[in-house]
Amino acid sequence: MPQFDWLANHMNHCNAFAQWIHQQFTYEFDGIDLSRWQHEFAEGQGNGDWQCLIALEQGQLLGGAALAAQDLPSRPDLGPWLACVFVDPAARGAGIAEHLIERLCAHARTAGFETLYLHTHDKQAYYEKRGWTVIEQFEAWGNKQWLMSRTLR
Known part of the structure; x- marks a missing residue:
């Protein structure tokens, strides 16, 4: 079973995870180069903009997910957000994403949030099955998107 911990405690993995996100969601990073995103994401680990939970096994990064203060520029009225959900393809199929999501939801609930939001262009069925x-x-970004929420209380 992987170990789950905050990326802020393992900053040696920050640039690699930010690169995974930049590559996976290229449409969201139009005009934002990788080094700028890596810098913003690293800063977000300390200032609360991108609180990322990661999965590790024997020191190897398997995946992560973030609790983001803002993740959809057109909806600044909503937040916080489940964002940056990504698991290395070699580690998929073991339920890591679901563990990351559930742990972030529990963290958000403990922090006093009642609702969490996300947007996706292709995984709405996956999230609907999980509440x-x-x-x-x-x-947005040339794709149909789904805006979703989950009540935490």
Whole structure:
């Protein structure tokens, strides 16, 4: 079973995880080069903008997910957000993403948040099976997106 911990405690993995996110969600990073995103993501580990929980096994980074203060520029009225969910393809199929998501939801609930939000262009069915509800569909980054929420109380 992997170890789950905050990326802030393992900053040696920060640039690698930020690179995974930059590559996986390229459409969201139009005009933002990798080094700028890595810097912003690293700063976010300390200032609360991107509180990332990671999965490690024997020191190897397997994946992560973040509790983001803001993740959708067109909806600054909503937050916090489940964001940056990614598991290394070699580690998929072991439930790591679900563990990361559930641990972040528990953390957000303990922090006093009642609702968590996310947006996805292709995983709405995955999230619906795990208690998330579609709020609306919208267009962004050239794709149809699903805005979803989950009640934490």
